[in-house]
Amino acid sequence: MKVRQKEDPELVFYAGKFNIHGLGEVEGCDDTFGCDLFFIKDLDVFLQNSNEWKDMRSAFKEHDLITDNSNTRFFEPTCEE
DSSP: OEEEESOOOOOEEEEEEEETTTEEEEEEEEEEEEEEEEEGGEEEEEETTEEEEEEEHHHHHHHHTEOOOTBBBBOSSSSSO
8 A cells, every 4th residue: 555754745655564573663665765664653644445645543543444463464444344
């Protein structure tokens, strides 16, 4: 899924998994810079279901983003359940 830094919204990365060795970090990657770690509090996420950018912390709180059973990946829910 698409994520961007709040400080520099022009840079869009793709992310979908947490850094399992750090708290509150996700791994973001793109074709130009490669991969890097970012704090959730510093990111906005593009939600395809609502077609909008949203603060990543708010997206988790409001269940617009959910995690897998191992709590290593995150994604948008595919159904209301």
